[in-house]
Amino acid sequence: MNTCSAHPPKIAILGYGGMAKYHVDRLRKLGIMEVTGSFDTDPARQDAARADGLIAYPSAETLLADKTIDAVLIATPNDWHCPYAIAAANAGKHIICEKPVAMSVDELDKMEAAAVKNGVLLTVHQNRRWDGDYIAVREIIDSGILGKVFRIDSFVCGANGIPGGWRKLPKAGGGMMLDWGVHMLDQIFDYIKDKPTSLYCRYSHALGFDVDDGFNAHIGFENDLEVNVRVDTNTFTDIPRWIIYGRDGTAVIEDWALNGKITLPVYGTEVEIVGIEAGNGFTKTMAYRPHESVTEREIPKPVVDYDTFYKNFVATITGKEKSCISIDSVRKVMRVMELCTLSDKKNTVLKKELLQL
Numbered sequence: 239m240n241t242c243s244a245h246p247p248k249i250a251i252l253g254y255g256g257m258a259k260y261h262v263d264r265l266r267k268l269g270i271m272e273v274t275g276s277f278d279t280d281p282a283r284q285d286a287a288r289a290d291g292l293i294a295y296p297s298a299e300t301l302l303a304d305k306t307i308d309a310v311l312i313a314t315p316n317d318w319h320c321p322y323a324i325a326a327a328n329a330g331k332h333i334i335c336e337k338p339v340a341m342s343v344d345e346l347d348k349m350e351a352a353a354v355k356n357g358v359l360l361t362v363h364q365n366r367r368w369d370g371d372y373i374a375v376r377e378i379i380d381s382g383i384l385g386k387v388f389r390i391d392s393f394v395c396g397a398n399g400i401p402g403g404w405r406k407l408p409k410a411g412g413g414m415m416l417d418w419g420v421h422m423l424d425q426i427f428d429y430i431k432d433k434p435t436s437l438y439c440r441y442s443h444a445l446g447f448d449v450d451d452g453f454n455a456h457i458g459f460e461n462d463l464e465v466n467v468r469v470d471t472n473t474f475t476d477i478p479r480w481i482i483y484g485r486d487g488t489a490v491i492e493d494w495a496l497n498g499k500i501t502l503p504v505y506g507t508e509v510e511i512v513g514i515e516a517g518n519g520f521t522k523t524m525a526y527r528p529h530e531s532v533t534e535r536e537i538p539k540p541v542v543d544y545d546t547f548y549k550n551f552v553a554t555i556t557g558k559e560k561s562c563i564s565i566d567s568v569r570k571v572m573r574v575m576e577l578c579t580l581s582d583k584k585n586t587v588l589k590k591e592l593l594q595l
């Protein structure tokens with residue numbers, strides 16, 4: 239390995255599909271790592287790599303045998319993450335693995351053991367830790383403007399079904415829990431340090447595939463906080479990305495462009511809540527608040543360095559920094575996803591199983 243040389247580290251890619259191309263474009267713009275080549279089992283993707291100016295290695299073995307390469311990026315369907323990570327570690331390459339790191343905690347343990355044995359870095363592309371909406375959620379809660387937060391809704395609802403081939407196949411690690419759940423649960427467990435006390439999850443199969451096309455997970459935490467994480471692929475209307483419920487206000491982040499608002503109540507004797515006709519009834523409890531009884535604030539627009547992950551990877555393999563994605567944090571989320579599957583299978587709330595997290 240030449241990771242101590244002045245030249246940018248060289249990285250090659252296993253699986254040259256949509257995400258690989260995204261990495262190549264980002265890394266070429268950033269210029270801190272050189273993407274040299276790739277291998278894909280699909281000849282059309284080998285051609286695409288050549289057209290993009292990369293070496294198209296004839297096999298994964300030849301790619302891993304190339305001594306000039308310092309690191310490997312694994313961007314295949316999920317069932318290949320574990321075998322390729324172990325082979326890359328045994329070939330002495332540092333590893334960026336796409337999310338989900340693996341199909342199970344057991345696989346992850348094997349990957350980590352291979353990395354430790356060979357003295358290479360294993361990290362996982364949990365890029366959504368730098369999503370502006372997620373960072374805005376943290377900023378809003380940390381500012382205290384909402385008072386004590388008692389509920390967080392994190393929703394991602396698409397209308398395009400499950401795209402592509404392998405994402406529909408259980409064997410390849412398809413389904414929305416492993417696709418989107420891994421990001422959203424990662425954000426929740428990255429931020430919330432209270433202990434989870436209960437978990438209930440239901441998977442949906444509205445589209446008729448063997449894999450889940452969405453799920454609804456409810457996680458209770460110590461300190462009376464509840465979190466709802468929901469993914470759906472068959473919702474034909476806009477659902478807010480986040481709703482944060484605090485004792486002193488509510489924040490809604492509509493979308494990844496950070497549209498939304500923070501609504502705070504105005505208390506005072508001059509504000510009178512008047513009952514309303516509601517359907518075939520009357521309510522004061524659920525009456526809309528009059529305009530003068532609330533005030534609105536904008537959602538903060540955090541300044542985020544989207545390249546932090548790549549910069550940290552280079553700094554870590556050159557011995558200058560510690561990896562910003564710990565394998566322990568990745569393992570915890572993998573475990574939570576396994577518990578979601580267990581809860582769905584048993585249709586039951588899990589409590590004691592959370593003690594091991």
Ligand SMILES: NC(=O)c1ccc[n+]([C@@H]2O[C@H](COP(=O)([O-])OP(=O)(O)OC[C@H]3O[C@@H](n4cnc5c(N)ncnc54)[C@H](O)[C@@H]3O)[C@@H](O)[C@H]2O)c1
Nearest residue numbers: 253254255256257278279280283313314315316336337338
């Ligand atoms: N971090 C993110 O935001 C993000 C976004 C999208 C996808 N991903 C992850 O990236 C990975 C790839 O997803 P994608 O959307 O690029 O899928 P994709 O289908 O576009 O690309 C996967 C590629 O891998 C190739 N492939 C399959 N088996 C292979 C093997 N054994 N060896 C080499 N190549 C093989 C396929 O031919 C295909 O070209 C998945 O793990 C996915 O979860 C991450």
